[in-house]
């Protein structure tokens with residue numbers, strides 16, 4: 001390369017189908033507008049297939065037949081196919097058939113080729129403050145839609161509610177909260193049950209990042225290990241279910257924290273030093289491919305995608 005500018009080339013990313021069938025506008029330079037990432041172009045126009053650098057396939061629609069891989073088209077030699085899912089292993093159905101197809105993975109996992117966590121901890125910047133109430137009218141709340149009696153979180157909930165009051169929201173209880181009521185409702189509570197639907201490696205969803213942290217309730221986490229959570233969450237920001245030998249002991253600790261102002265406020269000291277960024281927009285996530293692109297392995301194939309997902 002002679003001139004530095006000549007080394008920056010445009011990258012093009014084709015999203016083969018929109019996750020969960022909901023599409024968003026891709027007009028303009030979305031990655032520059034939304035994430036400050038230049039030379040990165042997203043399209044959902046399949047006629048661009050022969051020329052794009054990267055094609056992204058969201059798992060759900062491949063698994064339920066709503067969409068299919070373009071196996072009948074010639075695959076350009078330098079093109080990379082990305083497998084995308086933000087679901088834990090148990091929700092990635094029909095994955096066996098997808099071995100030997102993809103070059104890169106994109107998921108919440110830190111060891112994915114393109115890691116896209118639900119949220120991130122960043123240094124405090126003086127702009128993104130926290131709004132908290134001191135007027136709590138609720139002890140703990142939980143929003144749950146896909147409740148299954150044999151999930152660990154269901155056992156813990158059924159037992160915990162014998163010791164402390166828990167306000168229940170979501171589809172399971174037929175008390176769905178509209179989007180604009182979610183955080184205000186949770187913020188009335190001292191604690192929020194960030195109970196994941198499965199305890200899987202690195203799987204920390206919006207239940208922690210958005211529901212608890214953004215509402216300003218102390219998260220009570222059931223999910224990956226304390227060490228995994230500590231690696232990504234702000235310091236002293238959550239209570240972990242696995243730290244207690246019984247639900248009774250957990251409940252006793254929650255009552256102690258609720259009654260002791262200093263202990264309670266201790267869980268919010270991080271507001272002075274850190275802030276949270278959550279990711280909710282698929283476009284913003286797709287733009288991350290361009291940031292990572294120069295460091296991605298050029299020759300790679302997931303021969304056993306199922307094995308990787310379950311590892």
Ligand SMILES: *[C@@H]1O[C@H](CO)[C@@H](O)[C@H](O)[C@H]1NC(C)=O
Nearest residue numbers: 133134135136137138187188
């Ligand atoms: C505290 O919250 C309760 C219930 O939401 C409300 O009735 C009361 O007026 C609030 N008090 C203050 C001081 O905001």
Ligand SMILES: *[C@@H]1O[C@H](CO)[C@@H](O)[C@H](O)[C@H]1NC(C)=O
Nearest residue numbers: 090148149150151152197198
């Ligand atoms: C829970 O029950 C469902 C359906 O009855 C079953 O498919 C699943 O394997 C069970 N999960 C566990 C963790 O036992």
Ligand SMILES: *[C@@H]1O[C@H](CO)[C@@H](O)[C@H](O)[C@H]1NC(C)=O
Nearest residue numbers: 100101102103298299300301
């Ligand atoms: C991507 O994966 C396909 C399917 O296994 C493979 O044929 C191709 O060589 C891989 N491409 C790159 C650039 O790694």
